[in-house]
Amino acid sequence: MELSTDQIDYIQKDINYRGIVYDQLEEELLDHICTLVEKKMEDGARFIDAYDQVIERFGSEQQIQHIQSQTLILSNNNTKIMLRNYFKIALRNLSRHKFYSFINVAGLAVGLACCLVITLFVMDELSYDDYHTKKDRIYRLTSHGAYGGNQYVFPVAPAPLAPALITDLPEVEKVVRFRSRGSYLVTTPQMTESYKEHKLIFADKDFFQVFSVPMLKGNPETALKDRMSLAISRSIAQKYFANEDPVGKTMILDGAQEYHVTAVYEDMPANGHLQFNFLMSMASLEESKNTEWLSNNFYTYVLLREGTSQSDFYQKMNAMAAGYIEPQLIAFIGKTMKEFEEGGNKIDFKVQPLNDIYLHSDFIFDIGPIGDISYIYMFSAIAIFILVIACINFMNLSTARSSNRAKEVGVRKVLGSFRSHLVRQFLTETILLCLIAFALAIALASIALPFFNELAGKNMALPVDSLTFYAIILGCALFIGILAGLYPAFFLSAFKPINVLKGKLALGTGSSFIRSGLVVFQFFISILLIIATATVYKQLNYIQSKKLGYDKEQVLLVNDAYMLGTKMAAFKEELSQLPNVANVSISGYMPVQGYNRSDMSFWEQGLEPTEDNMVNMQIWDVDEGYISTLGMEVVLGRNFNKDIASDSNAVILNEAAFKAYGFEEGKENFIQTFFYDYATGQTRPDKLITYRVIGVVKDFHFESMKENIGRLGMRLRPSVSTLAIRFSTSDIQTVISSTEDVWKKFTAELPFNYTFLDSDFGNMYRAEQRLASVFTIFAGLAILIGCLGLFALASFMAEQRTKEIGIRKVLGASVGKIVFMLSKEFSRLIIIAFIIAAPIAWWASSTWLDNYSYRVEIGVGLYLLAGMMAFLIAWLTVGYHSVKAAQANPVDSLRSE
Structure with missing residues (x-):
C-alpha cells in the first residue's frame, strides 16, 4: 500500500519537528521511514500506528541522530574512495553498454566538432577591423x-x-x-x-x-x-x-x-x-x-x-x-x-x-571583402541546433534506459547509498562521456578545419596552444555534462527501492512524453535544414539557368589588353582570323561585377535639365562587335557601324532606359548630358554633348540578381582593358593556347591573363554557393546525429518490447504488422515535426529570397519532398531494429517468463 501525499507530508513535518533529521540525509531518512510504514500498513496496521512502530524501532531520538552523524562522518572520510568508485562504475557501465556509449560519444563529438568549427568562423567574422586601435x-x-x-x-x-x-x-x-x-x-x-x-x-x-x-x-x-x-x-x-x-x-x-x-x-x-x-x-x-x-x-x-x-x-x-x-x-x-x-x-x-x-554593408560595390550579418545568425543557429540535437540524443537514451537501471538503484539504496551519491554517480557518467566526446571533437575539428577553410575562404586554426581554450573546453564539457545528465540523474535516484525490487516501477508517461518531444524537435530541425538547403540550391540553379539577356557561355576574356597600346587593332584582327572564333570585342565594360562602371544623368534633347526629366543611367563604352560577341538582342533599330561617322555620337539603350525617357518606336530620339572630363573628374555645366538613339537592346542583367535591371546606354568609344572572344568549339584548351600564342607574338614580356565570362558570372554568387555547400554539410551532419539517436532509441524500444513482440507472433501477428506497429509511433512524431517546421521554413526561405529581385518560386512540392525525406530517413533508421525484432524467434523472447 502506497502512502498518500498528506501522509508523507505528515511524516516529513513530524521528523523535522522532533529535530531528529540532518538536512543532508532528510531525503534518505524520509524514504526509508515511508518504505517501512507502507510495509506495516500492508500487514493491516493503521497509518498512525505503523508510523509510531517504525519510529520506536529506530530507538531514541539521540540514537537516530548518532547514526546519522556517523553516516555523514563515514561518507566524508570516504570521499576519495567514493570518487574513485564513481569513475570505476562509470567506466564499467560505458564498457558494458558499448553500443549506447558509442552512439552517445559519436553524436556528441560530431555535434561539438561542428559547433567548434562554426564558433571559430563566427568569431573570425565578428573580429573584422578590431585590430585598429582607434x-x-x-x-x-x-x-x-x-x-x-x-x-x-x-x-x-x-x-x-x-x-x-x-x-x-x-x-x-x-x-x-x-x-x-x-x-x-x-x-x-x-x-x-x-x-x-x-x-x-x-x-x-x-x-x-x-x-x-x-x-x-x-x-x-x-x-x-x-x-x-x-x-x-x-x-x-x-x-x-x-x-x-x-x-x-x-x-x-x-x-x-x-x-x-x-x-x-x-x-x-x-x-x-x-x-x-x-x-x-x-x-x-x-x-x-x-x-x-x-x-x-x-x-x-x-x-x-x-x-x-x-x-x-x-x-x-x-x-x-x-x-x-x-x-x-x-x-x-x-x-x-x-x-x-x-x-x-x-x-x-x-x-x-x-x-x-564588414557585416552591415549592402552596396553594389565596395572597397574590400564584405560579409553578411544574416549568415552569422544562420550559422550560429545551426551550431546551436546541432549541439542541442546531440544533447537531446543523450537525454533520450538516458531516460529511455532508466528502467534497465532501476533495480541497480533499488539495490544501492537498500545497501545504504544516499540519493546524493546516486546523483553524483550518474552525473559522473555523463561528465566522463562529455569529456571523451570533447577530446574526440577537438580531433575531428582539427581534421575538418582545413576543408572548411577552403570552403569558406578562411585561414582559421584551433588555438591549441592557448590555456584559455582548454579551460573553456573543460568548462563547456562540465556544463553540458551536468545539463544533459541532470534530469536522468535526479529521475533515476528518486526511485523507491521497495517498489523497484517488487517490480512495481512504472515509468509513466512523463519520460515517454519528454522523449517524444525531443524526437519531434530533432526532426523539426532536420526538416528545417533540408528545406533551407533545397531553397538555396533552387535559387542558385534558377540564377544559372535564367535567361540573362546575353549569352555567357563560350566567351573567353583576355585581361590587360590595354597594355598592347597601338598594337591593339592588329591583335584583335589576328584573333578574329583564328579557327572557331566567331566574334571579338574590346571593352572594359562586361555584364558581371568586377569590371568598369560609369553612371551619368541624361535628358531628352530640347528640354531643360530638371529632376522630372533627367534620367540617371549606366553609360558603357563599347566597340561595334560588343553586342554580337555577347549574344545580345537588338529589339529596335540597329547595331553600331564603325563605317558610319555619325555613330561616334550615337547611343544604344536598353529597354529600361528607353521606357524611362518615354520614347516611342518609329521616332528619331536624342539625349543630352553635360561634358565630363574623366581625367580630372570635373563636369562642365556650360558644355553639352548630344547623342542620337540608334537602337534598343533587350534588357540584360549586368549586376547581381539581387538588383533590378537598371537603365543603361552604350556608346561607340574605345575602352580597351578587356578583350572578349566568342568561340564556337568545345575544345576550350585549343582556343586558350591559340589565343596565348597570338598574345605572345605581340608582347612576349607581358603575362597572359584570362578568365571565362560564365566563371566571372558564377563568382558573383560565390557567397551563396558557399552558403549552399555549408548548409548541405551541416544539414547532413544534423540529420546524421539525429539518426544516431533515433537508431539507438529504436533499438532500446525494440528491446523493451521483446516479450510483447513474442506474444504477438505466437498469436499470429505477421512481420509486416509488427514492423508497422514499432514504426507507427515515430511516424506520428515526424508528422508533428513537419507540421511545425513547414510554416517556419516557409517564412525563413521567403525572408532570404526577398534579397533577390529575381527569385525562384518555392512550391508545395519542395515541402512535401522534405517531409518524405524525413519519413524515409526515420523509417530506414527504425526499420532495421523493427525487422530484426519482428523476425526474432518468440521462443527465445518468452523463455525467461
Missing part, C-alpha cells in the same frame, strides 16, 4: 540620395568632401580617402617580366595615422605625401626585391607609371576589410583635386576627435555640405537646395562606424 573613432562616409525618381546608395563620397571636413569642422581630426583604378601590371627596372596585381589603391597621406598598420621601413608621416610615392606590404617587398631594401627603389605600373617606394608596412590582416599591398599617394591622382560635389568616387574615412558625438557630426557635416552643393545645383539644374528637396529629392551623407562596415 576603431571607435573611425567612420566611413556613404552617399544616399534621390533624384528624379532615381535612388542611389554608394559607399563613396565626392572628392572635395574630405578637404572641406578638415577645414570647416574642428570635430574632424584626420580624413583619409581611397580611390581604386582596378588592377595593374607591375614590374621593376631590374625585372624582365610583369606581374598582375589587384590589391592597389590610391590613399591620402594620413593613412598610417588613422589605421593601425605597422610600418616596417620608412616614415609613416611622409610615406604618402609626395606625388608618385608608393608604400608596399612586406610580402610585396619580398616578392619584388627579395632581401634588398625596397625604400628608394622604383616600381613601374602598367609599363609607364614610375613610382618610388617610400615605405614598407606589415601585411594587412586577413580579418580586415582593407586588404591592400600597394598604397599609391593620392597626390599622384589628378582626379583627387576636383571640386565636383555631385560626383561620388572616393571611399572616405574620418577620424573624429575624442568625445565627438556621431549624430552631432552627421548633422554638422550635412549642413556644411549643403552650402557647397547648392551653387553647383544652381549651375546644373537651376535650383536651390530648398527647391531641390521640395521636389522630393535629397543628397545625404551618412556615417558608418568602422566595425559595421
Whole structure:
C-alpha cells in the first residue's frame, strides 16, 4: 500500500519537528521511514500506528541522530574512495553498454566538432577591423540620395568632401580617402617580366595615422605625401626585391607609371576589410583635386576627435555640405537646395562606424571583402541546433534506459547509498562521456578545419596552444555534462527501492512524453535544414539557368589588353582570323561585377535639365562587335557601324532606359548630358554633348540578381582593358593556347591573363554557393546525429518490447504488422515535426529570397519532398531494429517468463 501525499507530508513535518533529521540525509531518512510504514500498513496496521512502530524501532531520538552523524562522518572520510568508485562504475557501465556509449560519444563529438568549427568562423567574422586601435573613432562616409525618381546608395563620397571636413569642422581630426583604378601590371627596372596585381589603391597621406598598420621601413608621416610615392606590404617587398631594401627603389605600373617606394608596412590582416599591398599617394591622382560635389568616387574615412558625438557630426557635416552643393545645383539644374528637396529629392551623407562596415554593408560595390550579418545568425543557429540535437540524443537514451537501471538503484539504496551519491554517480557518467566526446571533437575539428577553410575562404586554426581554450573546453564539457545528465540523474535516484525490487516501477508517461518531444524537435530541425538547403540550391540553379539577356557561355576574356597600346587593332584582327572564333570585342565594360562602371544623368534633347526629366543611367563604352560577341538582342533599330561617322555620337539603350525617357518606336530620339572630363573628374555645366538613339537592346542583367535591371546606354568609344572572344568549339584548351600564342607574338614580356565570362558570372554568387555547400554539410551532419539517436532509441524500444513482440507472433501477428506497429509511433512524431517546421521554413526561405529581385518560386512540392525525406530517413533508421525484432524467434523472447 502506497502512502498518500498528506501522509508523507505528515511524516516529513513530524521528523523535522522532533529535530531528529540532518538536512543532508532528510531525503534518505524520509524514504526509508515511508518504505517501512507502507510495509506495516500492508500487514493491516493503521497509518498512525505503523508510523509510531517504525519510529520506536529506530530507538531514541539521540540514537537516530548518532547514526546519522556517523553516516555523514563515514561518507566524508570516504570521499576519495567514493570518487574513485564513481569513475570505476562509470567506466564499467560505458564498457558494458558499448553500443549506447558509442552512439552517445559519436553524436556528441560530431555535434561539438561542428559547433567548434562554426564558433571559430563566427568569431573570425565578428573580429573584422578590431585590430585598429582607434576603431571607435573611425567612420566611413556613404552617399544616399534621390533624384528624379532615381535612388542611389554608394559607399563613396565626392572628392572635395574630405578637404572641406578638415577645414570647416574642428570635430574632424584626420580624413583619409581611397580611390581604386582596378588592377595593374607591375614590374621593376631590374625585372624582365610583369606581374598582375589587384590589391592597389590610391590613399591620402594620413593613412598610417588613422589605421593601425605597422610600418616596417620608412616614415609613416611622409610615406604618402609626395606625388608618385608608393608604400608596399612586406610580402610585396619580398616578392619584388627579395632581401634588398625596397625604400628608394622604383616600381613601374602598367609599363609607364614610375613610382618610388617610400615605405614598407606589415601585411594587412586577413580579418580586415582593407586588404591592400600597394598604397599609391593620392597626390599622384589628378582626379583627387576636383571640386565636383555631385560626383561620388572616393571611399572616405574620418577620424573624429575624442568625445565627438556621431549624430552631432552627421548633422554638422550635412549642413556644411549643403552650402557647397547648392551653387553647383544652381549651375546644373537651376535650383536651390530648398527647391531641390521640395521636389522630393535629397543628397545625404551618412556615417558608418568602422566595425559595421564588414557585416552591415549592402552596396553594389565596395572597397574590400564584405560579409553578411544574416549568415552569422544562420550559422550560429545551426551550431546551436546541432549541439542541442546531440544533447537531446543523450537525454533520450538516458531516460529511455532508466528502467534497465532501476533495480541497480533499488539495490544501492537498500545497501545504504544516499540519493546524493546516486546523483553524483550518474552525473559522473555523463561528465566522463562529455569529456571523451570533447577530446574526440577537438580531433575531428582539427581534421575538418582545413576543408572548411577552403570552403569558406578562411585561414582559421584551433588555438591549441592557448590555456584559455582548454579551460573553456573543460568548462563547456562540465556544463553540458551536468545539463544533459541532470534530469536522468535526479529521475533515476528518486526511485523507491521497495517498489523497484517488487517490480512495481512504472515509468509513466512523463519520460515517454519528454522523449517524444525531443524526437519531434530533432526532426523539426532536420526538416528545417533540408528545406533551407533545397531553397538555396533552387535559387542558385534558377540564377544559372535564367535567361540573362546575353549569352555567357563560350566567351573567353583576355585581361590587360590595354597594355598592347597601338598594337591593339592588329591583335584583335589576328584573333578574329583564328579557327572557331566567331566574334571579338574590346571593352572594359562586361555584364558581371568586377569590371568598369560609369553612371551619368541624361535628358531628352530640347528640354531643360530638371529632376522630372533627367534620367540617371549606366553609360558603357563599347566597340561595334560588343553586342554580337555577347549574344545580345537588338529589339529596335540597329547595331553600331564603325563605317558610319555619325555613330561616334550615337547611343544604344536598353529597354529600361528607353521606357524611362518615354520614347516611342518609329521616332528619331536624342539625349543630352553635360561634358565630363574623366581625367580630372570635373563636369562642365556650360558644355553639352548630344547623342542620337540608334537602337534598343533587350534588357540584360549586368549586376547581381539581387538588383533590378537598371537603365543603361552604350556608346561607340574605345575602352580597351578587356578583350572578349566568342568561340564556337568545345575544345576550350585549343582556343586558350591559340589565343596565348597570338598574345605572345605581340608582347612576349607581358603575362597572359584570362578568365571565362560564365566563371566571372558564377563568382558573383560565390557567397551563396558557399552558403549552399555549408548548409548541405551541416544539414547532413544534423540529420546524421539525429539518426544516431533515433537508431539507438529504436533499438532500446525494440528491446523493451521483446516479450510483447513474442506474444504477438505466437498469436499470429505477421512481420509486416509488427514492423508497422514499432514504426507507427515515430511516424506520428515526424508528422508533428513537419507540421511545425513547414510554416517556419516557409517564412525563413521567403525572408532570404526577398534579397533577390529575381527569385525562384518555392512550391508545395519542395515541402512535401522534405517531409518524405524525413519519413524515409526515420523509417530506414527504425526499420532495421523493427525487422530484426519482428523476425526474432518468440521462443527465445518468452523463455525467461
